[in-house]
Amino acid sequence: MAYSRLTLASAVLLASSVAVVAAELRKPRPVELVPSLSRQPEYCLTCHVGLPEISAAHPEQTFGCVICHGGERLALDEHLAHSSMRGGANPSDFSVVEQSCGGSQCHSGSQADQRDHIQRAMTSVQSTYAGAIASILYTFAAQPDLTARYGIAAISDEVVNTASGVAALEAFDATGFASPSIVKFGRNCTTCHIGATPADGGTYARFTGCAACHSPLGAGAPAEGNRETHVLTTAIPYAQCNTCHNRGNYDLRTMAFVPRSDHPVDRVHDYYQPIAQFVRCEYALDCIDCHTRVEAMGDGDIHSSKKEIQYIQCKTCHGTRTDLPPAMTVTDTNDISLRLAQLNPVVELSTGDRVLVTEQGEPLWNTRLLADGSYELVGKATGERFKFRPVRGSGCTQNPEEQASQYCHECHAVER
Amino acid sequence: MPRHTRRDFMKVITSYLLGLIGGLGIAGVVRFLAYESEPRRQTEFDLGQASDFPKNMPTRRDEIPALLIMNSSGFIALSLICTHLGCTVKDAPEGFVCPCHGTLYDNEGSVLRGPAAEPLRRLRTEVTPEGRLILYTE
Amino acid sequence: MAVFLTLVVGGTGILEMFYYIPTPEQAALSVQTITYLVPFGSVVRSLHYWSAQALLFVVGVHLLRVMFTGASSTPRRFNHLLGLALLVGSVLLDFTGYVLRWDQGIQWALVVGANLLKAIPLVGDSLHIMGTGGANLGATTLIRFYSWHTFGLTLPFVVLSVWHIFRVRRDGGIAVPPPALRTDHERISRRELVRRELLAALLCATVLLLLAAACPAPIAAPIVDMRELTLDARAPWFFLWVQELLRWGDPFVFGVLLPLGLLGLLSAIPYVLDGPAPAELGRWFPASGRGAQILTGVVALAVAALTVMALVRAP
Numbered sequence: 001m002a003y004s005r006l007t008l009a010s011a012v013l014l015a016s017s018v019a020v021v022a023a024e025l026r027k028p029r030p031v032e033l034v035p036s037l038s039r040q041p042e043y044c045l046t047c048h049v050g051l052p053e054i055s056a057a058h059p060e061q062t063f064g065c066v067i068c069h070g071g072e073r074l075a076l077d078e079h080l081a082h083s084s085m086r087g088g089a090n091p092s093d094f095s096v097v098e099q100s101c102g103g104s105q106c107h108s109g110s111q112a113d114q115r116d117h118i119q120r121a122m123t124s125v126q127s128t129y130a131g132a133i134a135s136i137l138y139t140f141a142a143q144p145d146l147t148a149r150y151g152i153a154a155i156s157d158e159v160v161n162t163a164s165g166v167a168a169l170e171a172f173d174a175t176g177f178a179s180p181s182i183v184k185f186g187r188n189c190t191t192c193h194i195g196a197t198p199a200d201g202g203t204y205a206r207f208t209g210c211a212a213c214h215s216p217l218g219a220g221a222p223a224e225g226n227r228e229t230h231v232l233t234t235a236i237p238y239a240q241c242n243t244c245h246n247r248g249n250y251d252l253r254t255m256a257f258v259p260r261s262d263h264p265v266d267r268v269h270d271y272y273q274p275i276a277q278f279v280r281c282e283y284a285l286d287c288i289d290c291h292t293r294v295e296a297m298g299d300g301d302i303h304s305s306k307k308e309i310q311y312i313q314c315k316t317c318h319g320t321r322t323d324l325p326p327a328m329t330v331t332d333t334n335d336i337s338l339r340l341a342q343l344n345p346v347v348e349l350s351t352g353d354r355v356l357v358t359e360q361g362e363p364l365w366n367t368r369l370l371a372d373g374s375y376e377l378v379g380k381a382t383g384e385r386f387k388f389r390p391v392r393g394s395g396c397t398q399n400p401e402e403q404a405s406q407y408c409h410e411c412h413a414v415e416r
Numbered sequence: 417m418p419r420h421t422r423r424d425f426m427k428v429i430t431s432y433l434l435g436l437i438g439g440l441g442i443a444g445v446v447r448f449l450a451y452e453s454e455p456r457r458q459t460e461f462d463l464g465q466a467s468d469f470p471k472n473m474p475t476r477r478d479e480i481p482a483l484l485i486m487n488s489s490g491f492i493a494l495s496l497i498c499t500h501l502g503c504t505v506k507d508a509p510e511g512f513v514c515p516c517h518g519t520l521y522d523n524e525g526s527v528l529r530g531p532a533a534e535p536l537r538r539l540r541t542e543v544t545p546e547g548r549l550i551l552y553t554e
Numbered sequence: 555m556a557v558f559l560t561l562v563v564g565g566t567g568i569l570e571m572f573y574y575i576p577t578p579e580q581a582a583l584s585v586q587t588i589t590y591l592v593p594f595g596s597v598v599r600s601l602h603y604w605s606a607q608a609l610l611f612v613v614g615v616h617l618l619r620v621m622f623t624g625a626s627s628t629p630r631r632f633n634h635l636l637g638l639a640l641l642v643g644s645v646l647l648d649f650t651g652y653v654l655r656w657d658q659g660i661q662w663a664l665v666v667g668a669n670l671l672k673a674i675p676l677v678g679d680s681l682h683i684m685g686t687g688g689a690n691l692g693a694t695t696l697i698r699f700y701s702w703h704t705f706g707l708t709l710p711f712v713v714l715s716v717w718h719i720f721r722v723r724r725d726g727g728i729a730v731p732p733p734a735l736r737t738d739h740e741r742i743s744r745r746e747l748v749r750r751e752l753l754a755a756l757l758c759a760t761v762l763l764l765l766a767a768a769c770p771a772p773i774a775a776p777i778v779d780m781r782e783l784t785l786d787a788r789a790p791w792f793f794l795w796v797q798e799l800l801r802w803g804d805p806f807v808f809g810v811l812l813p814l815g816l817l818g819l820l821s822a823i824p825y826v827l828d829g830p831a832p833a834e835l836g837r838w839f840p841a842s843g844r845g846a847q848i849l850t851g852v853v854a855l856a857v858a859a860l861t862v863m864a865l866v867r868a869p
Contacts, residue, residue, distance in 0.1 A: 003426040006749060009756035010433035016763045017440050023767060024594055034455055041455050043590070072775060074583055076590040083775045447593040449572055453584075 030076060035064030042066050042073040044081070055232040057343060068100050089229075092210035094122055094153075094195050101210060111159075111300050114336055121194070121210065123157055124298025124309070126244075129193040131305040133172050136189075139252070140179040148304035152193050157302045164308045165301030184255035192244045206243040213296070216240040234288075234343050237381040238271055241287045246273050268414070279314075279412040281388070286381045290317070292362045293340075314408045316358050317367065317377070319390040320400060327369050328357045337365035346383030459554040466491070466549040478504070482539055482551060493539035493551055494525050500532035512536070556616065558755045559609040560715065562762065566602035567651075567704070574654070576700040578693050581656035582776030589773055600766035606648055608762065610792055613644050621820070621850035623836050624843040625729035627829020633721040634824050636714055638817060643711045645792055650703035652790050656696060659774035662787035664691060666800075673805040691780050729836035788864075795860035816853055823849055 031045040044065040045051070053060055058068075066073045069091050075081035087093040091100035102108035102118050109115025125131050128151035137143040137150070151169035160167055174186020191198060194212045198204045207215050207229075215231050216239070248259035264270035271283040281290075288296065290312050303309050319325040330337055330353050341349035347366050349355070354369040367377045377386045391398065398407060461480055469475055469486045476483050481496040481504045496505050496512065503516040511522040519530030526535045540552040573592060575584040588595040617637065620626045626634040653664050668691060671682040685702075687694035722728070730736065742750075789797040799808040827845040834840030839847060 003423050003430070003749075006753055006756070007426045007430045007433065009753050009760070010430050010437065013756050013760045013763075014433050014437050014440075016760045017437055020597055020763050020767050021440060021444065021594075024597060030591055032455075039455070072586060074586040074590060077773075080586075080773060080775065084778075444594050444597075445569065448569060448595065448598060451573075451592045451595075453573060453587050453591070 033060065033064055035060070035067065036062050038064060038067055040064075040066075040073060043076060044071070044073070046076055047078070047081075051230060054230050056345075058232060070096075070100070087209070090207045090209060090211050090215075092207070092214075094127070094209045097122075097209050111161075116300060117210075117297065120298040120300050123155060123300060123302045124194075124296075125303050125306050126296075127194045127298075128152060128155060128169055128302060129172075129190065130166075130169055130302065132189070132192075134304050136182060136185050137177075140177075140181050142177050142179060142182060146304055148302070151302070152190065152195055155302065157300070160301055162299065162301045162303075162308075164303060166304060167302070169302055181252075181255050188256055189250060198243060204243045204247065206240065212243075213240060233345075234340070235345055235381040236286070236288050238286045242271075245287075246271065246276070248273070277406075277409050277413045279409060280414055281386070283414070284384075284386070285377070285379055288380050289366060289377065292358060292364070294360065294362055311360065312358065313403055314405050315391070315403050317356055317364065317375070317388065319392055320403070321391055321396060321398060322400070324390050324392055325375075326357045326359075327354050328363060329354050330363075335363070337363035341365050344380055347378045347380060459552060461551045461553070463549040463551055466543045466547050469549070476507075480551065480553060482553075484541075484549075484551075491541040491543075491549065493541050495537040495539050495553070497537070498532055499527075499534040499536065500530070505536070555754055555758060556609060556612050557715070557719075558751075558758055559605045559612060560711075562605040562759075563602055563609060564708070566598050566605065569598050570602060571704065574700075576654070576697050578656060578696055578777070581654065581696060585655055585657070585773065589770070596770055597763075597766055600769070600771045601762055602651075603771035604762055604765045604769075606651060607791075608758075610644055610648055613641055617641060617820075618850065618854060621823070622847055623729060623838055624830035624834065624840050624846065625836055626824045626846075627835075627843070628824065630721075630725045630729065631824045633718060633725060635821055636718045636721060638821050640711065640714050640718060642817070643707055643714065647703060647707050647711065648792060649790065650699045650707065653699050654696070654703060655773070657774040657776050658778075659772060661777055661780065663789050663793070664695075665780075666789070666797075668695075670805055670809045674810055675806065731833050731835050731837075735833040791861070794864035795857045798860040798864040816857075819849065820853060 028046055030043045031049075033042045033045050034040070035042065042064045048065075051060075064073075065071070070084050070086040072081045072084055085091070086096040086100050091097070097118055098108065107115065108118040121127060128148070130148035130151045133150050133152075134143070134146050134148040138146050143149060148166055148169060150172035152172060154169060154171040156168035157165065172186070172190075174183050174190075177183060177186075190196070195208055197208060198206060205217055206212050207217075211232075213236055214233060215229060216233065216236055217229055246260070248257055250256070251258055260273045262269065262274050268283050272278055291310075292312060295310050295312060299309065315325070317325055330349065330351050332338075333351060335351075337355055338349055338351070341347045344366075349365055349368075356364040356367040356369070356375075358364060366380050367375060370376055375388050375390065377388060378384070379386070397411075461477075463469075463477065463484070466486070469484060469491075471486050474483050474485045476496070478496075483494040483496055485492045485494075497503075498505050498514040498516065498519055500514065500517055500519055503514050505512040505514045505519075505521065507513075508520065510520055510528060511524070513520050514530065514532070517531050519532040520528040521530075521532075521536055522528050524535075525538070527533070542550045542552070544550060570588060573584055573588045573595070575581060585599070588599050590596070592598075620634065620637065626637075649663075649667065653660050653667075668682060668686045671685050672678045674681060685698070687698040788794070796809060796813055799812055802808050823846045827849075828843070829835075829846070830837075830840035830843035834842055
C-alpha cells in the first residue's frame with residue numbers, strides 16, 4: 001500500500017476534526033438565567049434574545065421563564081426545549097392555568113385574601129358562557145327556567161356564597177338537543193368565551209385563559225414572534241374587551257352572528273355599535289374604569305346570567321339627589337385598593353386618600369375625593385384625569401326609584 | 417549520506433498530522449472536562465430585618481457560615497471559614513477553634529495559634545432602604 | 555474495526571461518566587447538559603452513540619462473513635461461541651445504554667424488556683430482579699442499568715474480546731487454506747498489516763466524526779410518569795425484529811424462545827454441519843459448506859425482513 005494513502009487519510013481526518021471544532025466554537029454561547037425563585041439555571045434566553053420583561057410584577061430575574069411556561073430549561077434545541085411547555089405559547093390557557101399561574105404562593109389563593117383569581121375566572125359567566133346557553137335553551141323550550149345547567153365545560157363550585165349561585169354545570173353538547181336552532185347555536189355561536197379563540201383573527205385576535213384580558217395584543221394581527229404579545233398588565237384598554245363585545249349581534253331566527261358593518265375611525269364611533277346609547281363617560285373611560293373586579297372576573301360562584309353579577313350604575317360614582325356616593329379612607333397598608341393601584345402603571349394611591357366604594361364594598365381605587373370636595377377619576381389604561389360632580393346639589397331631576405342607567409341616558413346620552 | 421525518500425517525507429508528514437489530530441483531541445477533552453455544570457454557590461444572603469439583631473451580641477449563622485455582631489457603628493460580619501483549608505470553625509473559650517487541624521482564633525478572628533496564616537475574613541454587609549440586612553460573601 | 559470502535563465507544567463513555575448522573579430526576583437533565591452545555595458534549599455523545607451502533611453493525615457483518623466463509627468450523631468452533639457471546643453482550647450494552655437516557659423515547663422499551671424477563675418461566679422473576687432491581691422501574695433500576703452498562707457488561711465484554719482475539723491466533727490465524735492447498739501465496743508483513751489497520755481506523759474515525767456532527771444522537775423530553783405513554787412506542791432499531799415477533803403472540807415464546815432459538819441455531823451450525831473442505835477454507839461461499847450458508851442466510855434474511863416490517867408500520 002502506498003504510504004501516501006495514510007498521509008491522505010490523516011489529512012482528511014484532520015480536516016474533519018477542524019471542521020467539527022469550528023462548528024462547535026461557532027455555536028452561540030449559552031445565556032444562563034438563574035431565577036431567584038427556583039434557583040435552577042435556564043437557558044431560554046440563548047435564543048429568545050431581547051425579550052422584554054412581561055410585567056413589573058413578574059421580573060425575569062425572579063421568575064425566569066420555566067416557572068410559568070414549563071419547557072426543558074437546559075435544552076438549546078428548539079424542538080426539545082419547547083416539547084414540555086404548558087399551553088403552547090399561552091401558559092394561562094385554562095387547561096394548564098393551575099400549574100402555570102396557580103399555587104398557593106401565586107394566583108390561586110383563598111377568597112378571604114381575595115387571591116382566588118383562577119377559581120373566580122373559571123367560574124365567571126365570561127368563561128362558562130352559562131348565561132347565553134341558558135337563554136337559548138329557555139327560549140327554545142329545552143329548559144323550564146333561566147337557571148343555568150350547562151356551561152362550555154363541566155365545572156363545579158364547592159362553596160356557594162350567593163343566593164343565585166349554582167353548584168355545578170354540565171358540559172354543553174348542542175347535538176344532544178332536538179331543536180335545530182339549538183344545534184345551530186352550538187355550531188355558530190359558542191366562540192365568545194374566554195376559553196375559545198375568536199373565529200376570525202385580525203383586529204379581534206386575542207389569547208385564551210387569563211391572557212384573554214391581561215395580555216392585550218398590539219394593534220393589528222399578532223404576527224409569529226410578535227414581541228408585543230409578551231405582556232401581562234392590569235391596564236386593559238376597551239379595545240381588548242371589544243375582541244368579544246360590541247362586534248355585532250346574534251340573529252335568533254337564523255342563529256347566525258351578524259357583524260357590525262360600520263368602519264369607525266375614532267374612539268366614540270369605535271367603542272360601541274351604532275345602535276348603542278351611551279353617555280360621555282361611557283366612551284371616554286375604558287370599560288375597567290367602571291366595571292369592577294367582581295364584575296369582570298366573577299365572585300367565585302357560578303351564575304346563570306350576567307345580570308346576577310353586573311351591578312355598577314351611574315349612582316355608584318355620582319350618588320343620588322339626596323346622597324353622596326359612598327367613600328372610604330384608605331388606612332390599612334395592605335388594603336386591596338393600595339395593592340391594585342401599585343400594580344397599575346398610571347394610578348397613584350396612598351394611605352389617607354379617600355376613594356369611592358361600591359354597594360358591595362369594592363373600592364373604586366382609581367377614584368379620589370380631593371381636598372376641595374370634588375371628585376377625580378384616573379383612567380386605568382390611559383392615565384387621563386377626569387373631574388366629576390355628584391348628583392346632589394345639581395339640577396338633576398332623577399326619580400329615586402328609577403336608578404338604572406337607561407334613565408340617566410334619557411338626558412345625558414350622546415349624539416354621535 | 418542516506419537519501420531521504422518520498423516515503424520518509426510522507427512518514428514525517430503523517431506523523432505531524434496525527435500529532436495535530438492528537439493535540440486537537442486532547443485540547444477538546446480538556447475543554448470538555450473543564451466545564452462547570454453546577455450553578456455557583458450563593459454569594460448574597462438576605463438575613464432579615466436589621467432591627468431584629470440583638471445589639472452587641474454575636475449571632476451565628478451556620479448556613480453561610482458567618483458571625484454577625486451589631487454594635488454602635490453598624491454591623492461586623494466575620495466569616496467562620498478557616499483560612500487554612502476551609503473547615504467551619506467552632507466556638508472556643510479564646511474565640512474560635514478549627515476542628516480539622518486545630519487553628520485557634522481570637523474573638524476578632526486573628527490567629528492565636530495553628531497552621532492557618534491569615535485571620536478570619538471580614539465580610540461586607542449592607543442595609544437596604546427597607547431595613548433588610550444583606551451579607552456578601554464575595 | 556470492531557476493536558477500534560470498542561475503543562471509541564469506551565473512551566467517549568468514560569468522558570460521559572464525568573457528567574452523567576444516574577438518578578431518575580437528574581438522568582435526562584444530565585444528558586441534556588452534556589448535549590447542549592458542555593463544550594464538545596454533543597460531539598462526544600454522538601460519537602458514543604454512532605460508534606456503538608456501528609459496532610453492532612460491524613459485529614453483525616463479521617458474523618455473516620465468518621459463517622459465509624466457513625471460518626466458524628473446527629478448530630474455531632469455540633471461538634465462534636465466544637463471538638456469539640460478544641454479540642449478545644454488544645446488544646445488551648446497546649440496550650442498557652439506551653435506557654440510561656431515561657427520557658420518553660426509552661420508556662416503553664424498558665417496560666417491555668423488564669416484563670419479557672419476567673415472562674421466562676422458573677427463572678424469570680430472579681432475572682427480572684437481577685436486571686431491574688424490582689418492580690418499580692425507578693431509581694434502583696436506573697442505577698442497576700448504569701452498573702451493568704459501565705461495569706457489569708463491559709468487564710466481561712473486554713475479557714471475552716481479549717480471549718476471542720487470542721483464540722484467533724491460537725486457532726492458527728485468519729481462516730485460510732493450509733499452505734499446501736493455497737492458490738495465492740501473497741502474505742503481507744506485520745508492519746503492513748498495522749498500516750492497513752491504521753488506515754482503516756483513520757477512515758472510520760473520519761466517518762464517525764462527520765456522522766456525529768451531521769446526525770446528533772437521539773434525545774427526548776425527560777420521563778414524567780412511567781405509566782403514561784407520550785411518544786410512540788418503538789423499540790430501538792436492533793430490537794425492532796423482536797417487537798415485530800411479539801405481535802404474534804405469547805411473549806415468552808415469541809420474545810425469548812424464538813430469538814434464543816435463532817441464537818442457538820447459529821451456535822450449533824458449526825457443531826452439527828460439516829465445515830468447508832480445507833482447500834476452500836476462508837473463501838467466500840465455498841461449495842462444500844452450503845448447509846451452513848443457507849441456514850445463516852435464512853436467519854439473516856428473516857431478521858432483516860422483520861426489521862423492515864417493523865419500520866414500515868405506521869406508528
